[in-house]
Amino acid sequence: MTDDQDASxxxxxxxxxxxxxxxxxxxxxxxxxxxxxxxxxxxxxxVSFVAPIGDMxxxxxxxxxxxETIPRTVRAMRNWEPDGETLxxxxxxxxxxxDFVLAEENKLHTRLGSRLNYEASGxxxxxxxxxxxxxxxxxxxxxxxxTEADAAYGDPAMWATWMAEKDNRKALPLTASAxxxxxxxxxxxxxxxxxxxxxxxxxxxxxxxxxASGAVAPSMPAVDVSGFETVSxxxxxxxxxxxxxxxxxxxxxKTFAGPLTDGYFLNAVDMLRxxxxxxxxxxxxxxxxxxxxxxxxxxVTITATCIMLGYPVAWLxxxxxxxxxxxxxxxxxxxxxxxxxxxxxxxxxxxxxxxVINDLLVWIGLVGDLDRLQLIQNxxxxxxxxxxILLPFxxxxxxxxxxxxxxxxxxxxxxxxxxxxxxxWRVYFPQSLPGIGAGSILVFILSIGYYITPxxxxxxxxxxxxxxxxxxxxSSLNWxxxxxxGSILLVIVLILYWVYDRLVxxxxxxxxx
Amino acid sequence: xxxxxxxxATALVMSPLAATTVFAADLPACENCSDxxxxxxxxxxxxxxxxAAYSDPYAALTxxxxxxxxxxxxSIAKMRAGAEAGNSAYDLIDAEGPDSQRACDExxxxxxxxxxxxxxxxxxxxxTEDFGPSLINECFIPQIVFSTTFGYRNDVAEWNGATPDxxxxxxxxxxxxxxxxLEKRPKKNLEWALICDGVAKxxxxxxxxxxxxxxxxxxxxxxxxxxxxxxSAGAETPQLLADAEVVxxxxxxxxxxxxxxxxxxPVSMLWDWQVFDFDxxxxxxxxxxxxxxxxxxxxxxxxDTQRLADQAAYISYGPARASSQPLVGDHATLGIDMxxxxxxxxxxxxxxxxxxxxxxxxxxxxxDIKFQNWLAQ
Numbered sequence: 001m002t003d004d005q006d007a008s009x010x011x012x013x014x015x016x017x018x019x020x021x022x023x024x025x026x027x028x029x030x031x032x033x034x035x036x037x038x039x040x041x042x043x044x045x046x047v048s049f050v051a052p053i054g055d056m057x058x059x060x061x062x063x064x065x066x067x068e069t070i071p072r073t074v075r076a077m078r079n080w081e082p083d084g085e086t087l088x089x090x091x092x093x094x095x096x097x098x099d100f101v102l103a104e105e106n107k108l109h110t111r112l113g114s115r116l117n118y119e120a121s122g123x124x125x126x127x128x129x130x131x132x133x134x135x136x137x138x139x140x141x142x143x144x145x146x147t148e149a150d151a152a153y154g155d156p157a158m159w160a161t162w163m164a165e166k167d168n169r170k171a172l173p174l175t176a177s178a179x180x181x182x183x184x185x186x187x188x189x190x191x192x193x194x195x196x197x198x199x200x201x202x203x204x205x206x207x208x209x210x211x212a213s214g215a216v217a218p219s220m221p222a223v224d225v226s227g228f229e230t231v232s233x234x235x236x237x238x239x240x241x242x243x244x245x246x247x248x249x250x251x252x253x254k255t256f257a258g259p260l261t262d263g264y265f266l267n268a269v270d271m272l273r274x275x276x277x278x279x280x281x282x283x284x285x286x287x288x289x290x291x292x293x294x295x296x297x298x299x300v301t302i303t304a305t306c307i308m309l310g311y312p313v314a315w316l317x318x319x320x321x322x323x324x325x326x327x328x329x330x331x332x333x334x335x336x337x338x339x340x341x342x343x344x345x346x347x348x349x350x351x352x353x354x355x356v357i358n359d360l361l362v363w364i365g366l367v368g369d370l371d372r373l374q375l376i377q378n379x380x381x382x383x384x385x386x387x388x389i390l391l392p393f394x395x396x397x398x399x400x401x402x403x404x405x406x407x408x409x410x411x412x413x414x415x416x417x418x419x420x421x422x423x424x425w426r427v428y429f430p431q432s433l434p435g436i437g438a439g440s441i442l443v444f445i446l447s448i449g450y451y452i453t454p455x456x457x458x459x460x461x462x463x464x465x466x467x468x469x470x471x472x473x474x475s476s477l478n479w480x481x482x483x484x485x486g487s488i489l490l491v492i493v494l495i496l497y498w499v500y501d502r503l504v505x506x507x508x509x510x511x512x513x
Numbered sequence: 514x515x516x517x518x519x520x521x522a523t524a525l526v527m528s529p530l531a532a533t534t535v536f537a538a539d540l541p542a543c544e545n546c547s548d549x550x551x552x553x554x555x556x557x558x559x560x561x562x563x564x565a566a567y568s569d570p571y572a573a574l575t576x577x578x579x580x581x582x583x584x585x586x587x588s589i590a591k592m593r594a595g596a597e598a599g600n601s602a603y604d605l606i607d608a609e610g611p612d613s614q615r616a617c618d619e620x621x622x623x624x625x626x627x628x629x630x631x632x633x634x635x636x637x638x639x640x641t642e643d644f645g646p647s648l649i650n651e652c653f654i655p656q657i658v659f660s661t662t663f664g665y666r667n668d669v670a671e672w673n674g675a676t677p678d679x680x681x682x683x684x685x686x687x688x689x690x691x692x693x694x695l696e697k698r699p700k701k702n703l704e705w706a707l708i709c710d711g712v713a714k715x716x717x718x719x720x721x722x723x724x725x726x727x728x729x730x731x732x733x734x735x736x737x738x739x740x741x742x743x744x745s746a747g748a749e750t751p752q753l754l755a756d757a758e759v760v761x762x763x764x765x766x767x768x769x770x771x772x773x774x775x776x777x778x779p780v781s782m783l784w785d786w787q788v789f790d791f792d793x794x795x796x797x798x799x800x801x802x803x804x805x806x807x808x809x810x811x812x813x814x815x816x817d818t819q820r821l822a823d824q825a826a827y828i829s830y831g832p833a834r835a836s837s838q839p840l841v842g843d844h845a846t847l848g849i850d851m852x853x854x855x856x857x858x859x860x861x862x863x864x865x866x867x868x869x870x871x872x873x874x875x876x877x878x879x880x881d882i883k884f885q886n887w888l889a890q
Contacts, residue, residue, distance in 0.1 A: 107620025117879050124878040128618060284728070287889045353692070354757045370671065377742060460743065460888050471885060475590050476878075 053490070060483035063261035066253070069112040070099035072177055074257045082251040084275045092250070093233040094174070094209050097137070098202045102181045104131045105189055118478055119263050119272065120252045126243050133240045138231055142204035145228050150221040159203070160195035167218045171210075178206035205233075251275055264484035288465070288485065295464040296492075298382060299447040305387045306394040306443050307436060314398035314435070319407065329399075336392040344456045347385040351376040351457070377459030385457045386447055393446060394439035401435030437504050445493055465489060540574070540814055546807040549578040550604040553591065556583030557748030558771035562827035563607070565845070567815035574814070577807070586698070586745055588612055592621040592797055601797040604808045607656075610649050610791040611700070611873035617652035618874060622795040624651040630809055632817035634836035643818075647791050647833040649870055654816055655793035655833035657824065660856035660865070661701050662787035664754055664769040665689075665761040668779040672760075680786040680864070681709040683761055684737055694750045694762025695734075697743040699727075699884035700873055701763070701788045704866055706733035708786055714864075718872050727880055731887045743888065754780050766856050767828040774847060774854070784861040790868045791833065829854035 010018040067074050072095040080088050103109040113127025147154035159179065162168050169176035182203055183194035190197070211225040237244035255273060256263060263273060270286040271278055280286070317328045335343060350356050358372040367373060375381055405428060413423040451466040458467070465485060472482035500506070552568070554560045560581055568579040584591060588608045595601035608616065616622035627640040627648060634643035641648065647655040665677055671690050682689050683705070695702055704717055710733045712720050720726040734741075742759055744750055750764035751772035766787065772778050794816070796808055814820065821832035822840035829851055832838060843850055852858060856865075 107618070110615075110619045114878055117882075121879045121883070125875040128875045131618065284883075284890075285886055287886050291889060352756065352758050460738075463889070468889065474594075475587055476882065476885070477590055477593050 056483045056486055058483075059479055060264050060487050061260045061262065062480065063115075063256060063263070064259050065112060065115050066257050067259060069103050069108050070096065070253075072096075072174075072181075073099050073253070077250075077254050077257060080254065082247060082254050082275075084247055084251060087234070087245065087247055088250050090232075090234060091209065093237060094205060097134075097139075097233050097237075098174075098178045098181065098206060100130065100134050101137075101200065101202045102185055104134050105185045114477075116252060116256060118267065118481065119256055120248070122243065123249075123252065126241055126249070130237070130240050130244075137201070137233075137236050139201040139205050139233070139236075141229055141231060142208045143199065143201055146204055146207065146223060149223040152221055153204075153207075153223075156197055156199060157195045159199060162217070162220050165219060168220060171215050171217045172207065172220075174206040174210045175203060178203045248275065261480075264480040265488075267481050268484040268488055288468070291463075291465045291468055292488070292492075294379075295448055295466075298379060298386075298462070298464070299444050301383055302386050302390060302447045303394075303440050303444045305383065306391055307440065309387065310391055310394035310398055310439065311432075311436075314395050314402055317395070317399050318402035318405075332392055332395050335388070340389065340452060343389060344385055344453050347381070347388070347457055348376060351381055351384065376457050377462070379458070379462040381457035381459070382454045382462035382464075385453050386450060389453060390443045390446055393442045397438035397442065398432065398435040401438070402432055405431045433504075437500070441497070441500060444496070448493065449489065540810075543575065543807060543810040545803055546577075546810060547604075547803040548576075548807075549580065550804070550807050550811060551580045551582060551602060552605045552607065553582045553585050553588060553603045554607040555585045555747050555765075556581075557746070557751075558768050558775075558828055559747065559765065559830075562767070562824050562830075565827050566824035567811075567820055570820070571811055571814050575810075579811075583746065586747075588795075589615055589619075589621070592616055593619070595797060596621055596799065599799065601799055603797055604800060604804050605811065606795050606797060607792065608653075608795050610653070610793075610868060610870045611877065613653040613793065613795045614650050614870050614874035615877065616795050616797075617650050621798055622652040623798050625654060625796065625812075627654070630813060632813050634834060635818035635840075636836045638836060643834045643836050645835060647793075649791060652795050653791070653793050654795075654812055655791050656816065656821060657792050657830035657833055658789060658857060659792055659830045660766045660787035660789050661696075661763055662766050662769070662856070663761055663763050663783040663785075664750065664772065664780045665783055666754060666757060666779055667781045669760050676781070677761065677783055678785065680705055680783070682783070684709050684733065686737060686740055689761065691760030692740050692742055692753075692758060693737060694742045694744050694753050694759040694764070696763060697745045697888070699880045700868070700877070702734060703727065703730040703880070703884075704788065705763075705786060706730040708866075709733060714866065717866070718869050721872070721876075721880075727883055731883070734887075751776075751778075751780075754778065765830075766854075767830050770829040770854050774844070774849065782861075784856070784863070786864045786866060787856055787861070788866045788868055789856065792830075793833065825851055825855075829856075831855050831857050 010020065013019045013022040015022070073092060076092045076095040077088065080092060082088075100109060103112065109127050109131045110124070113124040113131075116127070117124035143154075152158045160183075163176060163179045163183075179199075182200050186192050186194045186197050208225055208228060208230070211223060216222065234245070243249050266272055266278060267281075268288050270281050270289050272281050273279075313328065313332065317325045317332070320328065348355075352358070353372045353374065353376075355376075357375065358367070361367045362369050362372065375384065409427050409431070410423050413427040414420075418426065448464075449466050450464060451470055454463045455467050455470070458464070466489070469482045469485050469489075472478040472485070497506075552563075554563060560583065564579075564581070568581075571577075572579050582603065585607050588606050589612050591603070592601070592606065595603070606616075606622075613622065617624070627644060631640040631654065633639055636643075644655055647658070649655070663677075663680065663683065665682075667676065669689075669691060672688070675688055677683075677689055683693050683695075703721060707717055707720055707726075707730050708714070710729065720729065742753060742762075744753070744762070744764070747765050747768050750759070750762040751768050753759040754762055755772060755776065755778045761783075766782070769780065769782055773780050773782065794812060796805070796812070800808065816834070818834055818836045819840065821834050821837040824830070825832055825837075825841040826843070826845040832841065841851060853860070856862065
């Protein structure tokens with residue numbers, strides 16, 4: 001700063017604007033340019049990473065299927081408190097009957113059955129078999145009696161006009177809702193005009209219930225229903241399957257009627273929401289914690305074997321003359337570039353009971369021909385094959401760290417009197433730790449979510465939790481449970497990462513010089 | 514037993530007529546159709562027989578491309594996923610009877626009027642008469658009667674000359690040591706386990722429906738759990754048997770025919786308690802017009818009398834049409850009489866089961882969960 005400049009005035013840039021402002025503008029422009037450059041990646045991450053994870057977390061608690069499939073029942077159940085002993089009142093059966101007939105026509109009842117089956121075994125077959133008989137329910141007498149009382153009730157066109165009137169709909173809530181559901185179904189499924197189709201018994205059943213409770217429709221003929229012959233829907237349901245006369249069935253429906261559920265997460269930790277609150281699942285159904293534990297134990301084992309096998313290789317690669325190191329490097333990279341499936345299938349051929357390794361062991365006399373080792377279809381197979389597949393992920397970070405450790409440090413340690421072991425352990429090893437850290441975190445996180453190799457060589461004893469997730473996504477289609485298991489896995493990885501950061505410090509992880 | 518009549522008919526009328534491939538000259542051209550289709554089937558020798566008998570001739574006739582996918586053991590799941598996504602990746606799906614029932618119940622497959630959509634029999638019968646009891650539901654166009662049964666290696670030294678002559682040999686690890694191959698699905702395994710646990714054939718589904726019935730079957734399977742290799746594709750057992758990885762294993766009888774007669778492996782058939790089932794086509798719901806037209810056109814061609822008879826020249830499954838049965842003759846390349854290799858041959862049909870389609874359609878979901886949990890433990 002020169003003497004002729006006033007200290008209180010701002011410093012000006014060449015174009016006359018204050019320097020600070022000009023600098024800010026330049027910085028802002030730079031930031032925007034940088035943002036534009038990373039924008040495609042940011043968008044990609046949002047679309048392909050953040051959104052799916054959000055969707056997964058949402059799916060693990062989402063439960064709208066009950067409300068969507070049997071809305072009238074859910075509404076009717078609002079004021080019913082299950083006590084585990086009494087059956088729901090008749091109006092719930094009536095609402096359920098309407099819902100069920102419509103769901104069956106729309107072929108949605110099996111989906112709801114499958115959903116509830118996750119919570120209580122037997123629901124799926126209950127819904128399926130009821131679906132097969134629901135159209136044979138003996139409820140036609142209501143329609144007959146209404147038509148006898150006034151012929152207009154048998155005319156679909158009249159119904160269409162009545163139901164178009166707001167006052168009628170308001171006066172007869174059950175009928176309106178049943179008619180609306182039925183008309184929608186006729187249009188969607190049968191592709192026909194409801195004004196020309198014979199009405200379903202569900203509409204007359206609902207109409208009877210509305211009239212029986214004293215409702216009066218402004219522009220529909222009044223009918224005295226007190227003398228009507230009635231049928232008991234409760235008995236009809238009970239006749240199809242006795243489960244409909246079991247309060248537990250209704251308790252399950254009520255418990256899972258809400259739009260959100262904790263059922264999937266409870267299932268993922270071997271619990272369930274029973275009539276008396278949260279309880280453990282029966283012994284024979286407890287598998288997820290066991291699988292989770294197995295996944296963690298095997299992943300730790302695989303990480304440990306990778307360190308044991310990879311460390312000497314990386315050390316050799318870092319310390320041999322370039323020519324031999326390059327050969328070693330190629331040997332590490334070649335399998336890395338080979339397809340995962342090829343390598344896994346190769347292990348299948350090598351490890352099976354009549355395979356190369358067992359043949360060799362028999363030939364040199366280590367094991368008898370009759371007691372060949374079982375090296376595949378179990379945890380051993382998974383550990384061997386996955387160690388081989390993940391080894392490069394350990395060797396490469398180790399190598400890149402070791403490459404930066406000057407050999408002179410070891411020489412210096414030895415010249416100061418350390419023996420080989422002390423020099424390695426006190427001088428070389430601590431410097432290679434960041435490489436071990438990076439390799440371990442890579443190998444562990446990759447292996448905890450591994451799927452294809454355990455599926456092929458793991459049999460039943462060597463499969464991971466991810467195989468279970470895959471099963472629920474592609475076979476059982478219990479996506480909610482798969483999402484809950486996936487969320488738990490995600491949380492475990494985040495916790496481990498945090499612990500690791502606390503213990504080792506993530507800054508110490510080095511993937512390169 | 515309703516099926517009995519059909520099975521008997523298949524076996525009796527096997528005559529050594531050479532299967533001739535005649536193109537259906539009266540098949541009209543396909544109007545407004547897609548020019549390719551994707552079929553989901555079971556892979557291996559079975560799919561090869563379908564390609565040889567149906568899709569290659571069809572492709573030659575129409576010039577379209579037919580692509581196969583081998584995931585029929587997950588057909589229901591894939592159809593559900595397709596319905597959820599609003600777009601089916603498949604134009605036609607090959608499914609077992611109970612699976613077709615499930616697909617129909619769930620609205621995943623369309624209902625097909627057999628008389629309106631399929632070709633009449635060569636003998637002039639309507640499709641409904643011709644297919645008869647094999648039309649098990651409205652969504653199902655049957656192709657074959659097959660059975661799931663066991664094959665065993667006949668050169669196992671540790672068996673000391675014993676050969677399994679009953680199903681329960683799979684549970685007898687003392688006399689017949691070695692690994693077994695069983696399907697990674699509960700269907701059939703549970704029935705077999707109960708039979709060997711002393712349940713009578715007519716009580717099977719009563720026991721399975723009762724409390725603890727499934728658990729009883731699983732407890733029986735528990736006794737050999739450590740000796741089992743679980744397969745999920747029909748081609749695995751023949752491979753495992755050929756590799757001597759297993760000494761006995763279940764699979765479809767046609768696959769065993771192929772490994773024994775075509776590949777000449779030291780494997781024999783065990784027909785005891787074979788489980789009969791129908792296999793056929795289902796058309797997924799929600800196909801657009803062009804794809805649906807193509808699929809229906811192919812269906813009409815692939816299920817006519819001659820085509821079903823042709824398939825039996827490549828694999829030992831009985832055609833589902835009565836009118837096809839007199840046309841079944843010798844194997845296309847080996848020249849052996851297929852009659853004796855059919856599951857319905859009276860000599861092979863002493864003890865047998867028929868899959869209870871309705872029971873499995875109703876209960877598969879919950880039994881499968883129990884079974885998979887048991888497997889994972």
